[in-house]
Amino acid sequence: MRTATPEDAPHIAHLMDLSRDGWTGYTPVKVKELEHSLTTGELQVYVLEDSALLECYHRENATQIICMYPYCHPQAPKSMEDDLIAFAKQQSNARHIPLEISVPHTREREIQKLIAQGYVHSRTFYRMFLQGEVLHKMTAPELPAGWSFRTVKAAEFLNLHNNAFRTHYGFSAMTLKTVEGWYSEPDFDPEDWQALFVHGKPVAYFSIGKQEDGGHVYLLGTIQEMQGKGYGRTALRQACHLLKQRGVDRIQLGVDTGNEHALEFYKRIGFEVAYANLRYRYEPKTLTL
Missing domain, CATH: 3.40.630.30 (Gcn5-related N-acetyltransferase (GNAT))
Incomplete structure (x- = not known):
């Protein structure tokens, strides 16, 4: 597991787009915007063997960590997905604040993975x-x-x-x-x-x-x-x-x-x-x- 740098932005954007193909509401990543977010520290990205990653937002004085559901290359082992879900919990325990992972309501498979690891539905946001x-x-x-x-x-x-x-x-x-x-x-x-x-x-x-x-x-x-x-x-x-x-x-x-x-x-x-x-x-x- 490594922490991404702004130089990783092109690779990360490509992996994100591959991982989210067919997901409801997903918009392709702009490399310059991603690079900027990594530079300012607004975004932290943890990369696992260059085939999977976790996108994490944690602002100063935040009372919780917000993560997107892990991104995995379509050919990556499914265990990487589980490892990143578990890694997010480790971050929560280390910082002593709750975390929330977002996923569209249409992704039943991913929802079941979260539930299996002890995540509980807490909030719903409508896209209008x-x-x-x-x-x-x-x-x-x-x-x-x-x-x-x-x-x-x-x-x-x-x-x-x-x-x-x-x-x-x-x-x-x-x-x-x-x-x-x-x-x-x-x-x-x-x-x-x-x-x-x-x-x-x-x-x-x-x-x-x-x-x-x-x-x-x-x-x-x-x-x-x-x-x-x-x-x-x-x-x-x-x-x-x-x-x-x-x-x-x-x-x-x-x-x-x-x-x-x-x-x-x-x-x-x-x-x-x-x-x-x-x-x-x-x-x-x-x-x-």
């Missing part, structure tokens, strides 16, 4: 799409006097996001290092990171991007003291409008099914559930005296 006539009719929001959208720097975006989600289940406050890493990505566009200002005060925000599979709304939120006033809806409409201007025919986002308010909000806008990503959780062992 806005497309067709609903997207075609989407227009920019009409802003009252004193309202405006502006690009924001990393520190301001960080404060808005941590405020909006500070009481959300499972939320770990992001650090400035994480957000600055996103801002330094090769294809960074400041227009993708905006906040809604009302009479000079930022109240809501979004980050977006265009990928091979369409438009993405990555982050969206309203600061807690301003929720329920329609600011989030205005921010989402602006985000969708900007993506529509880039020619996308589908916009997608993810939502924790435990956040019923957000789920109903997206449905009212016109987003529909496409599939689910499941999180399987492992709790680290603790010593008893």
Whole structure:
């Protein structure tokens, strides 16, 4: 087992793409983005005999480790998959924090492997799409006097996001290092990171991007003291409008099914559930005296 370096990015991307052939919702990896994530430390990749790997996210001050289901070359021994699932548990035990592994709901074989090693289903995230006539009719929001959208720097975006989600289940406050890493990505566009200002005060925000599979709304939120006033809806409409201007025919986002308010909000806008990503959780062992 070895830890990958940025120089490994082309090999890792190729292995990821081979491993995920036919998986629901998988988008081919961009080598430059992968290289950047390895450089900034946003991502850790553990490689097993150059035929299998584990993709692991663990930010500073995180209360849990998030892993993707192990990637294995189609011709790799199946034991490598089991070894990486077990290795993830070792990381959890060593750091004394829980971990969660994500897998689409369509991958029954992989789900059974996780269950066999003691992982328990903990959370479900819906991937939702806005497309067709609903997207075609989407227009920019009409802003009252004193309202405006502006690009924001990393520190301001960080404060808005941590405020909006500070009481959300499972939320770990992001650090400035994480957000600055996103801002330094090769294809960074400041227009993708905006906040809604009302009479000079930022109240809501979004980050977006265009990928091979369409438009993405990555982050969206309203600061807690301003929720329920329609600011989030205005921010989402602006985000969708900007993506529509880039020619996308589908916009997608993810939502924790435990956040019923957000789920109903997206449905009212016109987003529909496409599939689910499941999180399987492992709790680290603790010593008893």
